[in-house]
Amino acid sequence: MSTLLNTVSTTAAPVSAADARPTAPGRQVAFSLLADADPGTLPRILELVAKRGHVPLSLRSDCTGDNLAIEMQVGDLPQAETDHICRCLSQIPMVARVTVTDITADSAALLAAAE
16 A cells, blocks of 8 residues: 655745835824624724734724724834725724824824923
């Protein structure tokens, strides 16, 4: 009796500059959402960030009755991607409100005011 072994060797394709997504190193953005307390809400929200190759720096959700208040911070997002994610979040049927805050700009303003 012979055993057939299949060995598949894979290597990652080189990433060209055209394939790489732009980033904004050091920029942090906070998304604040008010949505329906539905089991599908958080996965839909996280999908929009994950499919762009980002992991939230922080994520918090508080359920009160039928509402879900969500705070999510994401780093290194350029303004164009921030705007796109905000538009997409607003189109999710369970989401009632989306607010975006540029934390980096707010922090810089607070530091300047403290001096």
